Amino acid sequence: MTKLIAVDNLSIAYAGPAGWTNVVEGVSFDIARGEAFGLVGESGSGKSTVAYRLLGYQTPGSRVQTGRVLFDGTDLLQLDAPSLAALRGRRIAFVPQNPTTALSPGMRIGSQIREMISAHRALADDVAMDDRLRELFGLVGLPDVGRRYPHELSGGQQQRVTIAMAVACNPDLLVLDEPTTGLDVTTQRQIVGLLSALRRRIGMAMLYVTHDLALLAQIADRVGVMYAGRLVETAGCETLLSRPLHPYSRGLIASIPTIRHATLGATGLKGVLSRDQMPDGCKFQPRCDAAVEACRSAPQSLRNVDAGHAVACMRWNELAPPAPPPRLGKVPDGAGSATGNLLSLQDLTLSYARPGWLKTLFGGEEKITAREIEIELNAGEIVALVGESGSGKSTIARAISGRLAPLSGSICLSGEQLEPGLSRRSREQLRQIQYIFQNPDASLNPRRRVRAILERPLDHFGIDFDAAALENALESVGLHANYLERFPEQLSGGERQRVAIARALLVKPQLLICDEILSALDVSVQAKIVELLASLKAQHAVAMLFISHDLAVVRQLADRVAVLYLGELMQVSRTDALFSSPWHPYTEMLLRAAPDLRRDDYRPMPPAMPQSVAVQGKGCALAGRCPRQVDDRCAQSRPPVQRMADGFIRCHIPSAQLMAAAG
Known part of the structure; x- marks a missing residue:
């Protein structure tokens, strides 16, 4: 595939009381046209700093020490402000972490998108603009919300609006900085499904910055792992999640609970990222159980160990294979058990x-x-x-x-x-x-x-x-x-x-x-x-x-x-029983949406109804969205509460029938 953007030996420093301090050192990677590249790591690892350079942004008190960011052969770091402004939004677009601060609270949604389109594209007339707005709203799965203000939309809807704004000019590259942090699991999967569909339809490349590896597994082709400003491993997404080679990558993956492997205490990482305690050699050495004395003084750089797989560790081939996912566990009973x-x-x-x-x-x-x-x-x-x-x-x-x-x-x-x-x-x-x-x-x-x-x-x-x-x-x-x-x-x-x-x-x-x-x-x-x-x-x-x-x-x-x-309680149950047998249809929908560390074929459920009939005191809150809806009773009458041994469910379907369906 043809390279769209290439980051070459990028080093960035911030000014501080003691002078300039490197926060990104020697980072190199490329993204092909139509490819999704994930950038992961703990807070403070430099992910967002690198991402913003792909848009040509430079924060006050920072400077590029070395390197280039080549977009279609042009070094973005050498462009002047007007040239960058012409690229941003038209060929390179950005989706922020927090849509609340990205959208102007005093402007209607439609006006904000119109303003962005007008800056980069010439449409024939207002009718063409209105058609484009409706097309964009449909593209991101929204009704026509052009007349609404941001505060009238949910967090997931606001994030869809920022995506609609970002893809309005069919960009070649979309940079996403933690776009699903703080969203519920079904909205996260809807957003990721939306991005995958847009990528196929428009053919754009993506840089996806996140700390959620389980969600990244559903969208990324390749992944780069950053620690303390350096890339320590790059590989195909499936390869990295199934066979990580760097001790930091292993610890990061071991820290992730899933609904199938949610084990208490399997953190996989000790200590915290502390830049004032970095040795001259491997930056991860103070936290690495596999470190030897040479790791303190010998700098590590990425080296290819397999096709498409590079790691910055001198001992990668001496380490034991990663342990399988831990057995399911939870908080042990003891002094904290319930007492009344x-x-x-x-x-x-x-x-x-x-x-x-x-x-x-x-x-x-x-x-x-x-x-x-x-x-x-x-x-x-x-x-x-x-x-x-x-x-x-x-x-x-x-x-x-x-x-x-x-x-x-x-x-x-x-x-x-x-x-x-x-x-x-x-x-x-x-x-x-x-x-x-x-x-x-x-x-x-x-x-x-x-x-x-x-x-x-x-x-x-x-x-x-x-x-x-x-x-x-x-x-x-x-x-x-x-x-x-x-x-x-x-x-x-x-x-x-x-x-x-x-x-x-x-x-x-x-x-x-x-x-x-x-x-x-x-x-x-x-x-x-x-x-x-x-x-x-x-x-x-x-x-x-x-x-x-x-x-x-x-x-x-x-x-x-x-x-x-x-606003309605659908089910209350003991944790183990609920996860092993999610009787209520809505509980089952939630659990199906929870991502694992392997890509799946999950199809996002339709979004919640804007006005639930249950809010008005009639029918089931899930009516119109439930995969097991039986007849008009669901929409016309409130479901009864069915008491169980460890809680209750609220559903028209008899509990015995729900139990049989749950297997």
Whole structure:
């Protein structure tokens, strides 16, 4: 295949207090026309820095030390600003990680895409532009959303809009920087399926930057593994995932749980990427179990070991073959086992509208976000709440924590009914429920040192403490006392999340609400946080409501799982039973969408209905989307709750029939 873009010996440095520091060193790879190349590695490995150079972007305080980026024979690093502007969007396009910040909140979707097309293509008239917009929306599986604003779309829909904008001019190369981070599993597969279809239809090449190797397996032809600014291995995607040769590649792959192999503690990697401790030789040496003394001083560069397979390791052929995937396991029973009812939600119905407001204004029923939720959580138990984006998971968490007053129903903690709002709850009740947010960047005060961040809740609740208590709290989450004097910006993403967990644990809560706390972390850090949560459960009998879209982590960590769809609980079951026999059709759809480390023939399910009949109190929430829909009952009447030995399902199909279908 003909090379479209070639990165040749690229080295990039950033300015710092001690002068210029190399963050990318000697990176070389190429991408052929129509090929998908994946770039993977932990946070801080230099993936995004390389990706942005393929668009000719240069951040302030950085410079290219050596190298070229040749696009169709032209060095992008030598082009002036007007020449780069002419290429971007027309021949090289970009899909960002966060569509919320990429789309202008004050412009309608159609206007934003029109503006981009007009900058690069001349269409005959407004009719031709309207036709092109409708074509683009259809291409990415959206209705005509041109008149809507970004905030009126879900995260998955916003990401589809950014893809539509990126491919509007049929580019030759599409650069994607973590385009599915934070999206639920079905939306992730829809996006990947969409990109594969666009690649076949338009013939564009792709650079796909991600830390999700299981998802990358579904789209990439070849993969490059980066560590500390260097490429340490390149190979075909299937070859790399089945036969990794570099110790770092092996550890990275071993850190990935799947719903078939979700084993606690199989992290495969020790330590963290720390650039201030890099030796002159192999950068991975401080974390490598296979390292010898020569690794510290002898720099390693990529060498071909097989057709299309290169590795930067002097000992690659001396290492034992990679171990097979570990046997399925989960949190061991022990001190943290359930010991009595702690939290009880009964007939909980939630809405963000004021009672009577929507009904008065529109003459209809309130727009319900979650309806008749029943969940019980025992002391020392981990219950996972799973479902697609918009299903109401975080809404339920907000109600439990007192940030959203229910329309009806009750929330009881240790047998005592909680007041609906924070202001009416006692200080003791507030202490017993602690919330850990998805994004530690937003939940930690950037102007306060870690010491002050940890002291604040202790002062608020009037708890006596000393320096040893703060140090012990950090040690319990795997950090040392030196972190007390650091600011959040001096910590990695995983370290910031550990500080957030330590802050929540300091006041000795009975319940932790963990709201997507792993979604923005790379796989090796995720593995360490999961291990930490499991140890907290075992040592302190802390109960957790664990909200996640990562079903592999859920299988690894949770005792029970509650499956939520458009505000309705579809199934509640013991974890092992749910994953081995997903009786409810929606549960089965979710598990089918979870990617493995091998490419599969998964066909994305249709997206959720914009307005569920169940939201209006009629029919099943899954009606119109369910692969087993039987007759008009599904759309006309709410399905009954069928109690099981370890939970319940909500479905018109009798449980015996569902059990038989599950095998």
